[in-house]
Amino acid sequence: MDKFLALTEEKRTTILNAALQCFGKFGYEKASINDIAVAAHISKASVFQYFGSKKHLYIYLLEYCKKIIEGIFDKEALDSQTDLFDRIMTSSKIEMESFKTQPFILQFISSVWEETSPDVLDSLVILTEETCKFRNDMILREDDALKFKNPEDAGPVFQMLLLMAEGYAARYRGADTFDFDTVMDDFQKNIAILRKNFYKEEYLK
Amino acid sequence: MDKFLALTEEKRTTILNAALQCFGKFGYEKASINDIAVAAHISKASVFQYFGSKKHLYIYLLEYCKKIIEGIFDKEALDSQTDLFDRIMTSSKIEMESFKTQPFILQFISSVWEETSPDVLDSLVILTEETCKFRNDMILREDDALKFKNPEDAGPVFQMLLLMAEGYAARYRGADTFDFDTVMDDFQKNIAILRKNFYKEEYLK
DNA sequence: CAACCTCTTGACCGATTCGGTTATTAGTGC
């Protein structure tokens, strides 16, 4: 793998993106090294030169994604003491911004949750653990509900927002092009509308 | 294919579900006839006995799904002159009920939209056309907005509900078990909350 | 120019799997 690290960053990300895309799309067993090599515009032999084996490459990707998520997580933890809607918005924004440069990480991560191949089953925990941590961080807090006209609506609304985020992810999964700014704009408008209708008057700054 | 129609209905649906699941999960090229045969608990030779070739099986599935969607569509068109939220709810309910017996149709249909194999590319239109028709039917109407405290919120709220539905679909895609009633309950509660907060007082019956 | 080194890859390996065929079996009615 030191062979791989010696490459230029551009070449590395091209290869990683190709691998993330193929594994994300086909799953571990159905994705072939040849698929990845073609997508990365290199030879199949080079993939083995860099990573040794298919399994090693997959595990490398798991750890690679883990590091990226850790990076997001830290930044997000900094500004976590705000309003519920602001919190959701900023964390989504950070998440989206990070994935802007790494467009295939999202579908790879979600594919990991469906992976069943015994070859890599033991290794999946590397990523699943990390993604759980990420989700738990932006959980609903107690005093969030107080701002709602009907405090009991806070939980469902939060769930609806998570659901919508999943909907966005599903809608653009596998699409080649993806206008992040437009989607975030859309999401922001939706959040504003929800806030306006659910919050007590006094919390509508 | 007359050979296939001669089977018992139970066996037929077992085979179709296996095929829908495999094609839906792996896509046309990566799904092998062997995968399908194993999932259907029959021999590979039987699959060819029934459908002739891989391509014929795939096209049969496209037409099979088209018929099912047509069935839903007709029923849904009958009671289309109600309140926006009721309309979304009942159409979702009908859709869900139909898919309760055919658990793999949903992921198959969404996989068709991502299919790129030249072998079947021409045939995809069989289904894509039909699913478009289905979506267009439950579109927002003009007088729906009048019931909203802020009429301009109607469009976004409708979009949010579509997004949430996609989120539900994504969340349970590929899951073996899926408690439809719980999900529909959840969805219904969310709709009730939205209506309560977005509608003018006079329309809250 | 020759000798050397690094990186990339075309060609190749045995094994497996592919879509598809066929010959044999197992089951059923008479």
Next chain:
DNA sequence: GCACTAATAACCGAATCGGTCAAGAGGTTG
């Protein structure tokens, strides 16, 4: 026991699988 049918085990050539290796290509030293 016999004929007919439906299912499959065994098989086909071709392709692809994960993985290896030796032959270049390109650059750096003498």
